[in-house]
Amino acid sequence: MSSARHTPPGLRPTLPVWAVVSSERLGHIQRVAELAAAWAETMGVPDSERHRWLRAVWLHDALRDATPEELDRWASSTPGPVNLKHGPAAAARAKAEGEVDRGVLDAVRYHSVGLAEWDMVGRALYAADFLEPGRRLEPEMRAELARRFPRDPTGVLREIARRRLSHIVASGWPIPEPTVRFWNSLAIPSSSR
Ligand SMILES: [Fe+2]
Ligand SMILES: [Fe+2]
Numbered sequence: 001m002s003s004a005r006h007t008p009p010g011l012r013p014t015l016p017v018w019a020v021v022s023s024e025r026l027g028h029i030q031r032v033a034e035l036a037a038a039w040a041e042t043m044g045v046p047d048s049e050r051h052r053w054l055r056a057v058w059l060h061d062a063l064r065d066a067t068p069e070e071l072d073r074w075a076s077s078t079p080g081p082v083n084l085k086h087g088p089a090a091a092a093r094a095k096a097e098g099e100v101d102r103g104v105l106d107a108v109r110y111h112s113v114g115l116a117e118w119d120m121v122g123r124a125l126y127a128a129d130f131l132e133p134g135r136r137l138e139p140e141m142r143a144e145l146a147r148r149f150p151r152d153p154t155g156v157l158r159e160i161a162r163r164r165l166s167h168i169v170a171s172g173w174p175i176p177e178p179t180v181r182f183w184n185s186l187a188i189p190s191s192s193r
Contacts, residue, residue, distance in 0.1 A: 010037055013055055018093060019062035020070070031132040033057045035146060036124050042150040049120070055099070056107035056125045063090045080176070087111045114161060114182030123157055130160045158186040 007014040011033040015021065021029065036057050040050035063071060064086045071082060074089035091109035099105060106115055107122035111129060115122055131146040133139065149156045161183050168175055 007033075011054060013051075013058055015058050016062055016094070016097065018097070020064075020066040021061060022065050025061055025064055028132065028134055029058065029061055031134045032060075032125070032128045035128040035132050039124060039128070039150050045120075052101060052104055052121050053124045055101070056104045056111075056121050057128065059090050059094050059099070059104070059108045060111045060125055060129065061086065061090070063093065084112055084176070087113075110178055113176045113178045114164075115178050116181040116185035118182075120153075123153060127153070127156055127160060130164070131156075154186065158188075161186055 007030075011030065015026065015029065033054055036053045037050065040053055045053075063074065066086070066089065068082050071085040071089045074092040075085040078085050078088040088109050091105045094108060095105055101121075103119040103121040106118060107125045109115075110118070110122065111125055114126060118126070127145075127149055131142045131149070133143065133146070135142060145156050145159060161179075165175065165179065165183055168179070
């Protein structure tokens with residue numbers, strides 16, 4: 001586990017003390033924080049709202065490298081593979097530690113699957129998690145979507161959800177129910193076809 005004490009002021013808070021993350025993972029989380037903070041700046045969101053986005057960012061993968069036993073302890077009711085448990089587990093742990101913001105908790109809990117009811121915290125986290133520049137596949141596509149997000153968040157979310165959904169289908173995996181509803185909330189309405 002790595003220390004996060006050098007977190008720049010503009011990206012604070014920081015990793016919770018209970019986080020279990022590799023140094024590689026910490027790099028990912030910090031890049032997600034940098035992207036979300038840059039969007040907050042471009043979009044002119046108030047400090048209090050930026051602080052909510054960053055809380056969710058620092059929490060979202062805080063248990064990504066925890067043992068299956070620890071994930072089960074915090075996400076015992078979440079069905080499915082272990083890699084879908086780290087969001088619910090981190091949200092449960094954050095709640096136990098005193099986080100009460102529903103938007104922040106829902107952003108963390110559903111960050112791997114999507115949620116139709118998300119406010120901007122969940123939307124910014126979902127997009128920044130996918131578009132952070134450390135991801136190796138299709139860097140130009142990611143950079144273009146990252147630049148576009150502040151002026152067209154819905155269009156960018158639709159593009160990300162489309163890609164993630166296509167990947168699930170191509171892999172032959174079941175589509176989580178929240179993902180179906182998230183997609184339908186972003187899809188182009190039939191009236192404009
Ligand atoms: Fe994650
Ligand atoms: Fe992540």
